[in-house]
Amino acid sequence: MSTLLQSEQIIYGDLTQQSYTIDTFLGAGTQGEVYRAHANDKAVAIKWYFPHYIQNDQQLHQRLENAIRKGSPDNNFLWPLELVTQPNNAGFGYVMPLRAANFKSIVDLMRRRAEPSFYALISACLQLSESFLQLHAKGLCYRDINFNNVFFDPDTGDILICDNDNVDVNGATGAINGTPRFMAPELVRGDAPPNTESDLFSLSILLFYMLMLHHPLEGKKEASIRCFDQSAMNRLYGTEPLFIFDPQDSSNAPVVGLHDNALVYWALYPQFLRDVFTRAFTTGIKDQHGRIRENEWRVILINLRDSLFYCRCGGQNFYDADTVKNCWACNKALIYPPRLRINNTVVMLNHDTKLYAHHTDQSQKFNFSTPQAAVNRHPQDPNRWGLQNLSNNAWTITLPDNSVKIVDPQRSVNLAAGISINFGNITAEICV
Amino acid sequence: MTDIIKRPGGAMANRPLHFFWLADCSGSMYGEKIEQLNYAIRNAIKPMQDVAADNPNAQVMVRAIKFSTGAQWHIAAATPVEEFKWDNLTANGVTDMGLALQLAAEQLDVSQMPERCLPPVLVLVSDGQPTDDFNAGLAALMSKPWGKKSVRIGIGIGSDVDLEVLQKFIGNPEVKPLQANNAEDLVKYIRWASTVVLQAASAPASQVKDQVSTGVVPIPQAPTASDIDADDVW
Numbered sequence A: 001m002s003t004l005l006q007s008e009q010i011i012y013g014d015l016t017q018q019s020y021t022i023d024t025f026l027g028a029g030t031q032g033e034v035y036r037a038h039a040n041d042k043a044v045a046i047k048w049y050f051p052h053y054i055q056n057d058q059q060l061h062q063r064l065e066n067a068i069r070k071g072s073p074d075n076n077f078l079w080p081l082e083l084v085t086q087p088n089n090a091g092f093g094y095v096m097p098l099r100a101a102n103f104k105s106i107v108d109l110m111r112r113r114a115e116p117s118f119y120a121l122i123s124a125c126l127q128l129s130e131s132f133l134q135l136h137a138k139g140l141c142y143r144d145i146n147f148n149n150v151f152f153d154p155d156t157g158d159i160l161i162c163d164n165d166n167v168d169v170n171g172a173t174g175a176i177n178g179t180p181r182f183m184a185p186e187l188v189r190g191d192a193p194p195n196t197e198s199d200l201f202s203l204s205i206l207l208f209y210m211l212m213l214h215h216p217l218e219g220k221k222e223a224s225i226r227c228f229d230q231s232a233m234n235r236l237y238g239t240e241p242l243f244i245f246d247p248q249d250s251s252n253a254p255v256v257g258l259h260d261n262a263l264v265y266w267a268l269y270p271q272f273l274r275d276v277f278t279r280a281f282t283t284g285i286k287d288q289h290g291r292i293r294e295n296e297w298r299v300i301l302i303n304l305r306d307s308l309f310y311c312r313c314g315g316q317n318f319y320d321a322d323t324v325k326n327c328w329a330c331n332k333a334l335i336y337p338p339r340l341r342i343n344n345t346v347v348m349l350n351h352d353t354k355l356y357a358h359h360t361d362q363s364q365k366f367n368f369s370t371p372q373a374a375v376n377r378h379p380q381d382p383n384r385w386g387l388q389n390l391s392n393n394a395w396t397i398t399l400p401d402n403s404v405k406i407v408d409p410q411r412s413v414n415l416a417a418g419i420s421i422n423f424g425n426i427t428a429e430i431c432v
Numbered sequence B: 001m002t003d004i005i006k007r008p009g010g011a012m013a014n015r016p017l018h019f020f021w022l023a024d025c026s027g028s029m030y031g032e033k034i035e036q037l038n039y040a041i042r043n044a045i046k047p048m049q050d051v052a053a054d055n056p057n058a059q060v061m062v063r064a065i066k067f068s069t070g071a072q073w074h075i076a077a078a079t080p081v082e083e084f085k086w087d088n089l090t091a092n093g094v095t096d097m098g099l100a101l102q103l104a105a106e107q108l109d110v111s112q113m114p115e116r117c118l119p120p121v122l123v124l125v126s127d128g129q130p131t132d133d134f135n136a137g138l139a140a141l142m143s144k145p146w147g148k149k150s151v152r153i154g155i156g157i158g159s160d161v162d163l164e165v166l167q168k169f170i171g172n173p174e175v176k177p178l179q180a181n182n183a184e185d186l187v188k189y190i191r192w193a194s195t196v197v198l199q200a201a202s203a204p205a206s207q208v209k210d211q212v213s214t215g216v217v218p219i220p221q222a223p224t225a226s227d228i229d230a231d232d233v234w
């Protein structure tokens, strides 16, 4: 039910003087209502503020103007494009891109109404880290990372970040402190205002939620609380925050029957992911300097995605150099595909694995634009698997007997143990 | 192709949130008022369900008590909000509000409640003065730990309502009773109680500066009443 604007109503863009026609009501939040609208043939979303919210947030207008002037950090933000007003109405709003229907909310992920593969889920986490890196690099602070502000495509892992009207220059005083369960402990206690470092804490919480479907601080302490009220939340997330997998202190460990997701997923992921979450929620909980930065998340999440492989049942599992596990889906012993060891990381060579410049070129970290190599089958002998050179440069390979061969573009090298591939400035070894 | 399970585990763990309507069905509610209340609650069902569906932290269960001469359960079983329906109330008799609180108190006893919950939400709607021992009812409610921890909202209909009584029920000086002087306000307030307050009690939204900070949970600002018009229907 909309209360502020009616369909067919026309409002005007401050920047372009365009007239936007309101189509339908999309939803309401705490600050205002969002409508679908169009200008010419282009569909957009318009957020129109509640009068009482405008009164309470004196900086809103200026903040939006700044955001519009600065422009979106990258394509993953539903960023304000221009302010909109209406004659004889003191209120205002802003135009932003419309979110497509294939995007689902993180709430859908938590309630299991959206079921991405691990691959897509990790890709979504990776995109989130990259987009917040872009935002923070611009000197901006998001302030309100939470379930309701991030959307993702369960098929591809593409993400969209909305609610960008609280974004402000890092350090500015603003109207929003964050959302309970996502706020850094120093914010919950009221010791500090939101800043980039508290954003990083919220990002860690969101990533943990997405990967584990559970909150990293909800263990025994949560279980012992009968009524989960404000003072309980202040304790759990503010004054006594304790990681459920703290290696030094098990007093907040997950409880079987209540916190099963945490137990299931923690055991499933490789040690390097557990290590980084442990740092995020031990040293990173007390000390703002201990927070995991987006660049580290990017590296970890790419490694995590590279460690995925398929069980025969189709279930996606993670390679963990230190432990042998059974498949989580069928409980049978896992059979590893060939792997590529690149420096100290491992890329599983699945039937559908592709390598990018990120993997093959030292100077192009995080470049995933075009595949440089792909696992393929020998055209005559389907039992023979290879790695095809999709780059423009020849590779030099060294066989176990130390003989050297050249793999020209489009040619493939056998996935056989002990072969090392020199891509140019990176050398990798095939293991089986 | 059959759908393969893509990832293990279940939905995110959450807690029940018990929501109680306490509706005045005394004779003074007869006619338009009770019909407007019925309409306002029916109107709030979908938004309430939407808010609940968007909230992974809570599993919302709804019950309703009606009071006039005596108090009875209108919806006795804690009903998942997805299945919540509203049968229209009718009005006659006196205003035994205290008995309604007694009835709620019985169900908020630790023996009746699950061990782990979110704060219960009680929304009391009335147009008048209690005719029974309101204080005894309130005392019974507050003697229960879950009663004390509950989030209580009071909505008055018309100008004869005893706002002091509603304020006592709320028990938090920063949260004022809402006075609905017309049907439109009532719709707005009922909707606010069943969406915004529901959300605040389980997964508080972004913390903004205008929030009331004390109490069991922070309660966001209520919508403003439309301008009071002397010609209003009641």
Ligand SMILES: Nc1ncnc2c1ncn2[C@@H]1O[C@H](COP(=O)(O)OP(=O)(O)O)[C@@H](O)[C@H]1O
Residues within 6 Å of the ligand: A026, A027, A028, A029, A030, A031, A032, A033, A034, A045, A078, A096, A097, A098, A099, A148, A162, A163
């Ligand atoms: N660009 C958009 N496209 C489609 N729906 C949107 C868009 N932005 C917001 N919404 C929807 O509008 C509703 C309210 O928006 P939100 O920004 O969360 O409000 P608030 O910040 O006031 O809480 C939500 O249901 C949200 O999904």
Ligand SMILES: [Zn+2]
Residues within 6 Å of the ligand: A311, A312, A313, A314, A315, A327, A328, A329, A330, A331, A332
């Ligand atoms: Zn399997």
